[in-house]
Amino acid sequence: MSNSAPVNPLSSAPGYTLIKTLGSGAFGSVLLYRRQLSPGGPVEEVAVKVIARDECADFNLVSREVHSHRQLVHPHVIRFKRLGLSPDKRFLYMVMEYADRGDLLDYLRKRGRFREHEARWFFQQLVFGLDYCHQRGVVNRDLKPENLLLKRTPDARQELTQGDLEHPFNLHLKIADFGLSKEGVHSAPKSRVGTVTYMAPEVLRAGPSRRYDGHKADIWSAGIVLYVMLFARAPFDDPLAATDKARRDATMSQILRGEWTAPASMPVTPECMDLLRGILCADPAQRLSLSAIMSHPWFSVGLPPAALTMNTVLVRQQTVTPPPYEQSVEEVNAVLAEANRRGGGGPGGPGGEMSESGFMTMIEDELEEEQRRGNAPYMVETTYQQQGHGHGAARR
Numbered sequence: 001m002s003n004s005a006p007v008n009p010l011s012s013a014p015g016y017t018l019i020k021t022l023g024s025g026a027f028g029s030v031l032l033y034r035r036q037l038s039p040g041g042p043v044e045e046v047a048v049k050v051i052a053r054d055e056c057a058d059f060n061l062v063s064r065e066v067h068s069h070r071q072l073v074h075p076h077v078i079r080f081k082r083l084g085l086s087p088d089k090r091f092l093y094m095v096m097e098y099a100d101r102g103d104l105l106d107y108l109r110k111r112g113r114f115r116e117h118e119a120r121w122f123f124q125q126l127v128f129g130l131d132y133c134h135q136r137g138v139v140n141r142d143l144k145p146e147n148l149l150l151k152r153t154p155d156a157r158q159e160l161t162q163g164d165l166e167h168p169f170n171l172h173l174k175i176a177d178f179g180l181s182k183e184g185v186h187s188a189p190k191s192r193v194g195t196v197t198y199m200a201p202e203v204l205r206a207g208p209s210r211r212y213d214g215h216k217a218d219i220w221s222a223g224i225v226l227y228v229m230l231f232a233r234a235p236f237d238d239p240l241a242a243t244d245k246a247r248r249d250a251t252m253s254q255i256l257r258g259e260w261t262a263p264a265s266m267p268v269t270p271e272c273m274d275l276l277r278g279i280l281c282a283d284p285a286q287r288l289s290l291s292a293i294m295s296h297p298w299f300s301v302g303l304p305p306a307a308l309t310m311n312t313v314l315v316r317q318q319t320v321t322p323p324p325y326e327q328s329v330e331e332v333n334a335v336l337a338e339a340n341r342r343g344g345g346g347p348g349g350p351g352g353e354m355s356e357s358g359f360m361t362m363i364e365d366e367l368e369e370e371q372r373r374g375n376a377p378y379m380v381e382t383t384y385q386q387q388g389h390g391h392g393a394a395r396r
Contacts, residue, residue, distance in 0.1 A: 009091040049094040059340045068138045073323040076129030078176040081326045083335045092339045099149035113232035118168040125173040131290045132311045139214030143221035144198045147177040198224045201282045216284040223279030235260035258282025271298040
């Protein structure tokens with residue numbers, strides 16, 4: 001969001017009280033509000049994503065995010081609540097469920113690499129959330145730790161808390177940020193979107209004439225997340241590259257060749273490695289499906305049999321009886337139409353795809369934002385690594 005943006009875009013919106021800023025990036029800011037829709041009604045904390053209308057380069061992405069996210073109601077997906085325009089009409093905002101324990105990347109940096117049973121706990125939740133999205137016809141295309149939010153469970157056990165850091169078993173993982181998603185039921189993705197480190201080989205090869213299966217690409221990204229949780233680093237990287245561009249190019253080349261290894265100093269069980277190999281398979285036709293992942297011996301530890309069919313039952317129920325939505329599709333479309341009234345449908349035209357130049361600009365913006373924050377998209381810098389146990393240094 002630009003420096004000209006007001007501190008509180010919803011200052012005159014009834015029922016919204018600003019608490020603090022949660023984050024900001026190339027595409028807007030996320031603010032924490034306390035919301036009370038009616039006098040004497042329930043009070044809740046909500047995360048509000050705010051985008052300046054005059055800085056929104058592509059309303060197609062906004063529309064896609066809203067329509068994809070709105071329909072998803074699942075324990076492991078952040079709940080979309082409402083879309084609106086600020087009272088002065090300068091800002092488009094999305095009201096969402098607030099995850100009070102931050103994101104998975106920040107948690108990894110504070111806690112260090114996970115033990116296998118801890119990584120499995122989060123990976124099971126990620127896979128169940130992703131399987132639900134796919135069954136609802138939505139592919140995410142931007143799965144990464146920054147977009148996986150954590151929320152304290154209602155029945156969290158205080159004795160498991162380690163100082164100010166929650167124990168993994170006290171946390172629920174929720175998929176967030178559907179800005180690059182696509183409703184896969186209706187079309188096959190053909191544009192290269194997402195973050196390079198988590199991109200599948202077929203996504204890097206994608207173009208107008210070369211489509212790919214977004215479901216399989218999401219599975220690859222989930223596998224990268226599992227690898228990062230287990231080893232506190234990404235599987236594809238060249239930390240010795242002289243420049244950021246050279247490092248990115250080397251990373252993309254490694255991904256295309258499907259070359260990766262696990263750190264010998266951080267052993268995991270054979271069952272875990274077998275699952276990783278099945279997911280991080282460069283050939284999407286040979287890559288494990290979500291159903292194969294869920295039936296894998298490493299994944300299924302501790303799960304009741306009903307867990308594997310939970311999503312199928314839930315989707316069937318929601319198809320017959322849609323869950324209660326705060327806003328109707330017609331209301332959402334009216335807000336989008338008013339927000340986009342200045343004309344045009346963005347760089348790709350109405351319903352169009354992001355161009356190649358638009359894709360590279362997005363990647364460069366993300367890398368620039370990571371540098372500004374002092375983050376390293378290739379390496380999870382943790383206390384564990386700072387103590388001399390890590391492999392390579394985080395980029396600064």
